[in-house]
Amino acid sequence: MKKQNLIFVLTGALLFLTVNLLTAADKKKNQPAPPAPAATLFNVLDFGAKGDGKTLDSPSINKAIEEAAIKGGGTVYFPAGTYLSVSIRLKSNISLYIDQGATILAASASDGYKYDPPEPNVWGDSLQYQDFGHSHWHNSLIWGENLQNISILGPGIIFGKGLVRGTNNTPEGSGNKAIALKWCRNVIIRDVSILMGGWFGILATGVDNLTLDNLKIDTNRDGMDIDCCINVRVSNCFVNSPQDDGICLKSCYGLGVARATENVTITNCQVSGYEAGSLLDGTYKRDEKRAAGGGPTGRIKFGTESNGGFKNITISNCVFDFCRGLALESVDGALLEDITITNITMRDIVNAPIFLRLGERMRGPKEAAVGEIRRVMISNITVYNADLKNGVIICGDPGHDIKDIRLSNIRIYYKGGGTAEQAAREVPGFEKEYPEPYRFGILPSYGFFVRHVDGIRFDNVEVSFKENDLRPAFFLDDVKNAEFIFVKAQKSEGVPFMSVKNVTNLSFFRSLDIIDRKIEKADNEKM
Numbered sequence: 001m002k003k004q005n006l007i008f009v010l011t012g013a014l015l016f017l018t019v020n021l022l023t024a025a026d027k028k029k030n031q032p033a034p035p036a037p038a039a040t041l042f043n044v045l046d047f048g049a050k051g052d053g054k055t056l057d058s059p060s061i062n063k064a065i066e067e068a069a070i071k072g073g074g075t076v077y078f079p080a081g082t083y084l085s086v087s088i089r090l091k092s093n094i095s096l097y098i099d100q101g102a103t104i105l106a107a108s109a110s111d112g113y114k115y116d117p118p119e120p121n122v123w124g125d126s127l128q129y130q131d132f133g134h135s136h137w138h139n140s141l142i143w144g145e146n147l148q149n150i151s152i153l154g155p156g157i158i159f160g161k162g163l164v165r166g167t168n169n170t171p172e173g174s175g176n177k178a179i180a181l182k183w184c185r186n187v188i189i190r191d192v193s194i195l196m197g198g199w200f201g202i203l204a205t206g207v208d209n210l211t212l213d214n215l216k217i218d219t220n221r222d223g224m225d226i227d228c229c230i231n232v233r234v235s236n237c238f239v240n241s242p243q244d245d246g247i248c249l250k251s252c253y254g255l256g257v258a259r260a261t262e263n264v265t266i267t268n269c270q271v272s273g274y275e276a277g278s279l280l281d282g283t284y285k286r287d288e289k290r291a292a293g294g295g296p297t298g299r300i301k302f303g304t305e306s307n308g309g310f311k312n313i314t315i316s317n318c319v320f321d322f323c324r325g326l327a328l329e330s331v332d333g334a335l336l337e338d339i340t341i342t343n344i345t346m347r348d349i350v351n352a353p354i355f356l357r358l359g360e361r362m363r364g365p366k367e368a369a370v371g372e373i374r375r376v377m378i379s380n381i382t383v384y385n386a387d388l389k390n391g392v393i394i395c396g397d398p399g400h401d402i403k404d405i406r407l408s409n410i411r412i413y414y415k416g417g418g419t420a421e422q423a424a425r426e427v428p429g430f431e432k433e434y435p436e437p438y439r440f441g442i443l444p445s446y447g448f449f450v451r452h453v454d455g456i457r458f459d460n461v462e463v464s465f466k467e468n469d470l471r472p473a474f475f476l477d478d479v480k481n482a483e484f485i486f487v488k489a490q491k492s493e494g495v496p497f498m499s500v501k502n503v504t505n506l507s508f509f510r511s512l513d514i515i516d517r518k519i520e521k522a523d524n525e526k527m
Helices: 002-030 058-070 124-129 288-292
Strands: 041-043 052-056 074-078 081-085 094-098 102-106 142-145 148-153 157-159 177-182 185-190 193-195 200-205 208-213 216-218 222-227 230-235 238-240 247-251 261-267 270-272 300-306 310-323 326-330 335-349 354-358 372-386 392-395 402-416 448-467 474-485 498-509 517-526
Touching: 041 058, 058 074, 058 081, 058 094, 094 102, 222 230, 222 238, 222 261, 247 261, 247 310, 300 310, 300 335, 310 326, 326 335, 326 372, 354 372, 354 402, 392 402
Parallel strands: 041 074, 052 081, 074 094, 081 102, 094 148, 102 157, 142 177, 148 185, 157 193, 177 200, 185 208, 193 216, 200 222, 208 230, 216 238, 222 247, 230 261, 238 270, 247 300, 261 310, 270 310, 300 326, 310 335, 326 354, 335 372, 354 392, 372 402, 392 448, 402 448, 448 474, 474 498
Antiparallel strands: 498 517
């Protein structure tokens, strides 16, 4: 009886479930179909672009962008082909996707093509505070202003062949930037290659929530300038720029306000100074004459435009090859603070491997005060074959010390070759000059030149040279509270490890073959 009741219950449940499923299917069958989704892919060929490298395609490209914007956004798609263009005007909620085999080719004003004119800078007098290139954005191959949610993606190429490098003696209607963005947010630029990007491969000014990832930039001036930006992630990028800076953080006055560049990470990147174009074609050519005459640039740098400041920035896991070294500069009133730099390798460096410079060029509003550099930590650095002229330079301003610097786990191998005459050289201050290591000339020390600094610690730092050098490893001038812990330095016979002037509170612990001690005051000594 129990078994029969169970069978009866299960049969009833199955019948009930079947009826309900059939009813639901019937209702669904009688309902109208959902509307088809609006198109989100806008192929530029459908808007009249030819992609033949001869027809000017930017009007068709802009038409596709405008249509996508009208429909709420989407992807403007570039299939394989060469798209001759002047100014391409981005819109909010738009992605440009440059496919494999696709090239956006910058037309030349010398051939009669015209880019959008440089817009007036409403701040007027602020033009005296930064270069022309930092004051205008519209005269570019791809530009956007006051936008949100935009991206430039894909494995294709942006070739700035027709872009100019500056403003002097250039044809009317010229463009001078590959990508220029002003007052934008939520921006992604990923996977594309930029060849010959003009004055700037990428100029981002006042751009927040910016991601630059897996880019290959091979150019004849700056690779990327990140200017007055907040919340920036730069990762997995190759930047080759022999004639200017590679990855450059700035905080200029082009927006009419001193806005800091802050909350930035730069990681897993490579910068270099090979001949322009030889990164992308895989030849990695080097101009050794250029190296002998001052060298290529191609570095990671903060400045020189430095009105707004630099805060809360980390740089990690980066490679420098055949270029200048790392530069952190505040010369226009900027506060540069809370910087961490770690896991860097450098090879064939043509000037100072590390350059920290606080100066008073003061290209900005008259009321601005001299800036500050403080709380900088640099660790796990290996440098091979650094130039003999400039060791590491950490140089403040008289009355304005660089403060709280930590250097740890650093190995630097210099070329060497310095002379006794160079060891006796007096180095001018150059506080009001454009900040570059070459201005200091050949330094009186081969390893570290430290001046106007309050609070610096060397921990597990080692310097050496390949060719005999008659200069001491360290030169300290107007330095307070310096600590040397487990520091080693190669030295030539009869040459002191260190030369100091006007130094207070100097301490050693198991360093430099100097007995552990603390020196309250040293006016002019060799150690």
